Amino acid sequence: MSAFPPAILALADGTVFYGKGIGAVGATTGEVVFNTSMSGYQEILTDPSYCRQIVTLTYPHIGNTGINAEDGEAGKVHAAGLVIRDLPLVASNWRCEQSLDAYLKSENIVAIAGIDTRKLTRILREKGAQSGCIVTAATAAELNVEAALAQARAFPGLAGMDLAKVVSATESYPWTEGEWQLDKGYVEQSAPRFHVVAYDFGVKRNILRMLAERGCRLTVVPAQTSAAEVLALNPDGVFLSNGPGDPEPCDYAITAIQEILAKRIPTFGICLGHQLLALASGAKTLKMKFGHHGANHPVKDLDSGQVLITSQNHGFAVDTANLPSNLRATHVSLFDGSLQGLARTDVPAFCFQGHPEASPGPHDVAYLFDRFIALMEAKG
Structure with a gap:
């Protein structure tokens, strides 16, 4: 756990999840949605349809097969952020060229792991897709929950947005x-x-x-x-x-x-x-x-x-x-x-x-x- 910086996911309804940061250090906002696919995380991240959306993957183990240069659906990651339950310690596949964590860092994508994605999915199912903010910082003391909540609530949502x-x-x-x-x-x-x-x-x-x-x-x-x-x-x-x-x-x-x-x-x-x-x-x-x-x-x-x-x-x-x-x-x-x-x-x-x-x-x-x-x- 210490190898990864602390992170939070703040939702516009006031819910805050604490986890570990993967990918880039910083903050990102967007509409939080959930995807039930068990595989294909590289294709999902690079799908331009996910622009301005923070994608929650409900399958718990994401990153097992790493990343390769051929499977992207576009030339870069379009998702605003990623939320997963567990990041495996080892990525293993004959086509693997890079770990998910390293890939997210190279694409400057802020993401969070180690949270209860089942609870998050239930919230999204019951209340609907919500605006959210992921923040990662070097230390827990640097995480500003109120600022993250304010950023989440300031995101206008996708209705009326031409992307x-x-x-x-x-x-x-x-x-x-x-x-x-x-x-x-x-x-x-x-x-x-x-x-x-x-x-x-x-x-x-x-x-x-x-x-x-x-x-x-x-x-x-x-x-x-x-x-x-x-x-x-x-x-x-x-x-x-x-x-x-x-x-x-x-x-x-x-x-x-x-x-x-x-x-x-x-x-x-x-x-x-x-x-x-x-x-x-x-x-x-x-x-x-x-x-x-x-x-x-x-x-x-x-x-x-x-x-x-x-x-x-x-x-x-x-x-x-x-x-x-x-x-x-x-x-x-x-x-x-x-x-x-x-x-x-x-x-x-x-x-x-x-x-x-x-x-x-x-x-x-x-x-x-x-x-x-x-x-x-x-x-x-």
């Missing part, structure tokens, strides 16, 4: 890298059949890989790219990526999507992209109590009746009340009945709230990528 343009790439770039293979690593794809323009609202790399694997040449464009610029690229299809924050302030994206849909270009949205497509179609979104964050969420496909286990990461959802007539519900959550999928009835466009690319998680809904390919094939 897509914060995490998005600033310039367009091509993508041809396919899925990881045991003997070859990530394989460059050749002879693509389709040109897909992918909006980067905080895109995960594995989404791009799964599209490339299915024969797509990708041009990734910044979040604020206009429809005219996209149409000038003559795409066979348009992809709307995942991302952080509230979808409603992203008026630039909503307008662009409306103009793209008017041209009847096949369009597929995931996560934030799902919400933006819904808003562009006349629906509304809402802030959830504590959201969906995990790799074992059951979702029902309303067309086939099949139950799918999915990876989820979202704190906002499309409001099911008064869906416009041009939208049809295709998937619902079996945890809380929230809307998980939509299809336009008048243009070739559909979207899914969860993460069919998983990373981490199951691939039960990977067929949605094939559905997107089929739409582009049908267009000719």
